[in-house]
Amino acid sequence: MTERPIRVLVAKPGLDGHDRGAKVVARALRDAGFEVIYTGLRQTPQQIVAAAVQEDVDLVGLSCLSGAHMTLFPKIKQLLVTEGAEDVVVFGGGIIPDDDAARLKASGIEAVFGPGTDTREIVRFIDQHPRFAALRPVAA
Amino acid sequence: MDATAASLADGVARGDRRSIARLISLAENDDPIGAEALRILHPRAGKAHVIGITGSPGTGKSTLTDRLIEAARRRGKTVGVVAVDPSSPYTGGAILGDRIRMQSRSTDPAVFIxxxxxxGALGGLSSHTADAVKVLEAAGKDLVFVETVGVGQAEVDVVRLADTVVVVLVPNLGDDVQAVKAGLMEIADLFVVNKGDLSGADKVAADVEANLMLAHPPAAPDGGVPWSPPILRTIAERGEGVVAVLEAAARHRAWSETSGEWSRRRVRRVLDQVRALLERKVTLFAFEPDGTPRPAWKALLGDLVAGRLSPQDAAGRLLAAFKP
Structure with missing residues (x-):
């Protein structure tokens, strides 16, 4: 595969209205040279997966602060698999206890970033992911 | 024929969403498999009504597009949307946020956004927007909406891609001289004054109308009655006036088909695509996609940097060496 921008869907499943974190992450990923598709608040897993498929994204970043992450994150991963998009890397963030983070990782959420995470850590996670080794952002 | 390209083209023709999405990516990334699949699909394209939606940032293009999708679906039309947002000139990164407003039909299988x-493209679209439109046409969409970036006055590439151009205006962006300026205000087949509940909406509509009354529109290609762009009022947020926009676009299509304008624009569109492909092939012969010179002309580059060679000489030598 040739060099191309990495595409990331930043999505907010669930019913909370706290999108500050999602917007900060979207901005940081933009500045790192990624194409970020942001879909706004209160998305159902079905809406998020439909957008991920149509946008042909490499990754989906989920932000949830309502406490429903244990239901919503694995559901989204599972729907992606059903849609034939099992290659899409899913990561997440929000108010997520360590025990939950471990269980989320077991269900296919590859990374979980809690409050206070340096956004450069998220960029590093993507840059160093083996799937994207050959796909540096265009201007990197 | 490349088997991957053939199966991809087949998937698009069947309307498979993964295939549509993947082919748009391949085209966008100048992948040869994508180019081959587009070649295979070419005879299937050209049947959709391509409607451009353009206007300044924040005029409500995405919201209007969302309501147009809804109105079109209620009429049983299948819909494709290509929404363009700016890439950073510094990092190449982008925030593509048009989907936030396009949620009415976000899980409808007959809608692809x-x-x-x-x-890096500067005309309000990306250099592969035409390819994305072609893929959606080949997938059988009846209507394809192309939403440009928020434009200023002169980013008018959409006129080269759309059968019908909708220019979205809002109140209070300037005085009546703005309505007389060249560029954006000349390319509209339909004017939409959105946020029509704000004060000043009457004034914008009046300014545009006064400007249109001064125009002597060229005759239609068949010598018949020229198209006179209607000025429509909407409050897209509440869905008001949106059906009238869709109906006016349909009237414009009907006029275009009978007057010969439809085929005139389609001919211009394929010619533009050939020209764009030529430019791209020649450029990619000499430059990497990121703009650095290809290894083949490192020596030339030395002479160029040292001032022994002019840019004209360098371009001439590269053209002489050009192999497709």
Whole structure:
């Protein structure tokens, strides 16, 4: 595969209205040279997966602060698999206890970033992911 | 024929969403498999009504597009959308946020929405927007909406891609001289004054109308009655006036087909695509996609940097060496 921008869907499943974190992450990923598709608040897993498929994204970043992450994150991963998009890397963030983070990782959420995470850590996670080794952002 | 390209083209023709999405990506990334699949699909394209939606940032293009999708679906039309947002000139990164407003039919299988970054193009679209439109046409969409970036006055590439151009205006962006200026205000087949509940909406509509009354529109290609762009009022947020926009676009299509304008624009569109492909092939012969010179002309580059060779000489030598 040739060099191309990495595409990331930043999505907010669930019913909370706290999108500050999602917007900060979207901005940081933009500045790192990624194409970020942001879909706004209160998305159902079905809406998020439909957008991920149509946008042909490499990754989906989920932000949830309502406490429903244990239901919503694995559901989204599972729907992606059903849609034939099992290659899409899913990561997440929000108010997520360590025990939950471990269980989320077991269900296919590859990374979980809690409050206070340096956004450069998220960029590093993507840059160093083996799937994207050959796909540096265009201007990197 | 490449088997991957053939199966991809087959998937698009069947309307498979993964295939549509993947082919748009391959085209956007100048992948040869994508180019081959587009070649295979070419005879299937050209049947959709391509409607451009353009206007300044924040005029409500995405919201209007969302309501147009809804109105079109209620009429049983299948819909594709290509929404373009700006890429950073510094990092190449982008925030593609048009989908936020396009949620009415977000899980409707007859609707396919794709966001694109401009990736360096300056005319309000990206250089592969036409390819994305072609893929959606080949997938059988009846209507394809192309939403440009928020434009200023002169980013008018959409006129080269759309059968019908909708220019979205809002109140209070300037005085009546703005309505007389060249560029954006000349390319509209339909004017939409959105946020029509704000004060000043009457004034914008009146300014545009006064400007249109001064125009002597060229005759239609068949010598018949020229198209006179209607000025429509909407409050897209509440869905008001949106059905009238869709109906006016349909009237414009009917006029275009009978007057010969439809085929005139389609001919211009394929010619533009050939020209764009030529430019791109020649440029990619000499430059990497990121703009650095290809290894083949390192020696030339030395002479160029040292001033022994002019840019004209360098371009001439590269053209002489050009192999497709």
């Amino acid at each position: 794709r966001s694109m970054g401009t990736r």
